[in-house]
Amino acid sequence: MISSALRHADPESALAHDDHEALRLWLRLFTTTTMVERVVDSTLKREFGSSLPRFDLLAQLHRAPDGLRMGELSERILVTNGNVTWLVAALEREGFVKRRPDAADRRATVVRLTATGRRHFESMAQAHEALIADLFAGLSPVERRSLHGALGSLKARFRPSEDVR
Amino acid sequence: MISSALRHADPESALAHDDHEALRLWLRLFTTTTMVERVVDSTLKREFGSSLPRFDLLAQLHRAPDGLRMGELSERILVTNGNVTWLVAALEREGFVKRRPDAADRRATVVRLTATGRRHFESMAQAHEALIADLFAGLSPVERRSLHGALGSLKARFRPSEDVR
DNA sequence: TATTGTTATACTCTATAACTATA
DNA sequence: TATAGTTATAGAGTATAACAATA
Numbered sequence: 621m622i623s624s625a626l627r628h629a630d631p632e633s634a635l636a637h638d639d640h641e642a643l644r645l646w647l648r649l650f651t652t653t654t655m656v657e658r659v660v661d662s663t664l665k666r667e668f669g670s671s672l673p674r675f676d677l678l679a680q681l682h683r684a685p686d687g688l689r690m691g692e693l694s695e696r697i698l699v700t701n702g703n704v705t706w707l708v709a710a711l712e713r714e715g716f717v718k719r720r721p722d723a724a725d726r727r728a729t730v731v732r733l734t735a736t737g738r739r740h741f742e743s744m745a746q747a748h749e750a751l752i753a754d755l756f757a758g759l760s761p762v763e764r765r766s767l768h769g770a771l772g773s774l775k776a777r778f779r780p781s782e783d784v785r
Numbered sequence: 786m787i788s789s790a791l792r793h794a795d796p797e798s799a800l801a802h803d804d805h806e807a808l809r810l811w812l813r814l815f816t817t818t819t820m821v822e823r824v825v826d827s828t829l830k831r832e833f834g835s836s837l838p839r840f841d842l843l844a845q846l847h848r849a850p851d852g853l854r855m856g857e858l859s860e861r862i863l864v865t866n867g868n869v870t871w872l873v874a875a876l877e878r879e880g881f882v883k884r885r886p887d888a889a890d891r892r893a894t895v896v897r898l899t900a901t902g903r904r905h906f907e908s909m910a911q912a913h914e915a916l917i918a919d920l921f922a923g924l925s926p927v928e929r930r931s932l933h934g935a936l937g938s939l940k941a942r943f944r945p946s947e948d949v950r
Numbered sequence: 951t952a953t954t955g956t957t958a959t960a961c962t963c964t965a966t967a968a969c970t971a972t973a
Numbered sequence: 974t975a976t977a978g979t980t981a982t983a984g985a986g987t988a989t990a991a992c993a994a995t996a
Contacts, residue, residue: 642921643914645933646821647844650837652940653818654863656811662988672815673963690978698819703964705979710962727972727977749808756807758942759935766931767939768810770924774932775817777923827965838986855955868987870956875985892954892995 656755663751668744673697675748677707678733678741681717687732689722716740821920828916833909838862840913842872843898843906846882852897854887881905 657672664670680688680696688696694704708731711717716737722728733741759767826837845861846853853861859869873896876882881902887893898906924932 640914641929642918643910645921645929645936646825646917648933648936648940649814649818650822650841651863652936653814655940655943657815658863660811671962691976694978698816698823699963700965701978702966702980706963709979722977725973725977729978745808749805752811753807755942756810756939759938763931763935763938764806764810766928767935768813770928770932770935771810771813771817773924773928774921775813775820777920778820836985856953859955864986865988866955867957867989871986874956887954890954890996894955 656752659755660748660751663747664744667747668740670740670744673699673707674711675741675744677704677711678716678737679745681731681733682738682741682745684732687720687730689728689730691728693731711737821917824920825913825916828912829909832912833905835905835909838864838872839876840906840909842869842876843881843902844910846896846898847903847906847910849897852895854893854895856893858896876902 661672664672664675676697677693680693690701690704690708693708694701697704697707699707708717708719712719716734717731718734719729719731722730756764822837825840829835829837829840841862842858845858855866855869855873858873859866862869864872873882873884877884881899882896883899884894884896887895921929
């Protein structure tokens with residue numbers, strides 16, 4: 621809870637108090653990530669007519685040469701089935717992915733990159749990586765390792781049974 | 786505690802086998818933050834009819850008892866002016882904030898919480914904090930500190946002149 | 951002229967629920 | 974009956990650009 625007595629006490633944050641440490645940490649995580657997202661998303665949009673959600677979907681397919689089922693894609697990009705159908709349909713119209721029925725289970729649909737989609741993704745990945753390397757250039761190796769490790773712990777909280785790399 | 790809808794696979798690992806450390810770090814940051822966002826946003830929606838962007842805006846006003854100008858709000862919540870106008874108008878209709886012209890500069894508009902808005906925010910903050918404390922419970926004090934510090938460095942990269950909260 | 955904010959517009963992303971086809 | 978995916982619908986949040994009022 622946010623005590624009104626603390627509201628003026630700390631110029632850094634209204635929530636600045638030991639009891640609110642986790643919430644402060646989360647707000648910093650949220651704001652920082654949002655900053656990076658805005659830059660990345662607008663770059664992908666401006667230079668490639670794409671977006672961060674599209675990049676993520678294509679990245680999943682890029683590492684799955686045999687394609688992925690819609691449901692697998694849904695789990696990996698953290699959105700619902702209906703949303704994946706919409707996103708894949710858009711990318712298919714743009715010529716970057718292709719759907720086909722799964723021979724083994726005809727309820728299922730397998731999505732894969734087209735040759736065009738692969739080239740498109742790879743050029744986006746290159747630009748994306750250069751941008752990110754620049755944005756993260758201010759972090760020391762120690763900071764990078766600690767950030768990576770701490771995020772791994774947080775992530776593992778959501779998916780305790782899985783390997784968090 | 787963590788809804789099954791959010792127990793997802795791992796977009797980050799799409800590029801994990803490559804030697805692209807900064808990009809891997811960014812994807813981990815993005816995925817982890819997205820996981821937390823989904824839980825927080827759906828909780829705020831379900832329990833309070835609110836959302837993370839609304840919470841973020843109200844949090845800014847909560848720590849600014851004298852109110853903020855639209856432009857200041859825009860900078861702090863990282864969205865454009867037009868978007869802030871839209872968000873503030875919605876929150877004003879809901880009775881949580883109030884706009885008035887700035888006496889000193891009549892081009893400007895100052896926004897502040899209403900009494901209702903303050904109570905509303907504080908009860909959301911309480912629930913939000915409990916949820917976050919739970920989600921972050923797996924992090925050791927050392928991990929929390931290193932995460933906070935590394936995020937601070939990253940954030941400072943964007944807005945070097947500003948206070949990093 | 952420059953700045954502050956609003957209006958008008960359009961669009962992406964997202965969720966939910968009902969539905970179809972297959973298992 | 975259960976599962977995989979699609980369709981239909983709805984809505985939030987966002988950006989951009991033209992505009993008005995004031996500095």
